[in-house]
């Protein structure tokens with residue numbers, strides 16, 4: 001149902017991701033936030049609809065900046081439950097190589113629906129598997145994003161360095177550089193929307209130092225520059241990866257990144273854990289974004305991202321659920337809770353507040369994917385809003401609503417608005433049969449493992 005002119009009135013509490021006081025609510029017109037009201041204020045002219053938000057905590061729609069939707073098919077799979085990154089990958093690659101268009105569509109829908117119900121309005125995905133028959137993987141994902149009415153940064157991933165050439169992935173999962181670049185160009189031309197309110201955007205995303213050649217890194221950076229799109233990859237996730245870079249390239253990870261033309265503000269990196277002080281300073285100076293993935297980093301025992309040091313150096317920080325076979329949930333609000341706790345272990349309780357963690361999940365994440373129209377509540381921004389209720393048993397006796405969301409463990413949005421449209425009402429996704437989706441997806445997951 002279109003919401004042409006609506007007053008979201010007097011929220012229980014509201015986190016704007018800036019210092020604007022919005023305690024009287026927000027006015028949304030044609031999908032854009034047009035007025036912010038203080039307590040007691042009324043809209044400058046009467047609205048056609050009023051939504052009474054007295055039971056809701058309102059946040060900017062959360063933004064997930066790293067994920068692999070297809071991996072929802074291999075969640076909590078016995079053989080990899082207790083493995084660290086490299087053996088985890090080597091066990092899973094042959095299973096993932098059997099992915100089909102139907103299975104990818106189901107997996108993407110499950111991941112996006114789960115994200116949406118956790119308060120997420122914009123999601124990035126890093127898809128790097130294009131086995132025979134799945135050449136149109138990103139096209140399939142675009143359809144699912146549009147069907148759910150979310151926003152997405154779909155990254156055209158790639159793997160070009162197979163086992164035969166000293167890489168980690170099996171040969172049947174890698175593609176030729178020429179094929180990767182031509183498809184990247186095609187996808188940008190066909191789907192990449194520019195400017196405020198964009199629904200689908202494309203970025204280029206060679207997978208990791210141990211699965212792509214230096215040539216494809218360099219050529220992707222050139223193409224991204226030429227077509228003005230963003231760059232994404234995994235970096236400095238584990239010490240195994242650092243060791244790989246030293247052995248193969250004679251370089252540490254950030255030197256490697258620099259050597260292929262990626263040390264820039266066009267780039268955002270997943271994980272960013274194993275950096276020395278000099279590398280942190282260089283990343284900050286370049287303005288390279290870091291997507292912190294706390295659950296995945298704990299699940300695979302990879303390490304703790306030095307978020308506060310990176311931020312102090314000038315590198316923007318955002319959040320990602322990563323996974324889904326290394327999390328194994330796709331829940332953005334729970335990820336903010338995980339970030340709060342793991343970062344307190346490293347930087348202390350006073351430095352890491354609930355507001356700081358929520359800031360990473362919203363404004364910080366928006367910066368990573370190069371967007372200034374989402375990630376905060378302010379006049380002129382897109383009306384992407386998450387509404388949470390605090391009426392469950394777990395919140396009983398809590399006092400500060402914003403803190404309660406993370407400390408008591410909010411895990412599900414009651415409502416979601418994206419570009420002024422209601423996409424979730426009373427905890428249900430508009431127009432989606434979730435029971436049927438689960439049944440189809442479970443079947444697909446069984447088939448994929450069975451081979």
Ligand SMILES: [Zn+2]
Nearest residue numbers: 234270322323
């Ligand atoms: Zn990842």
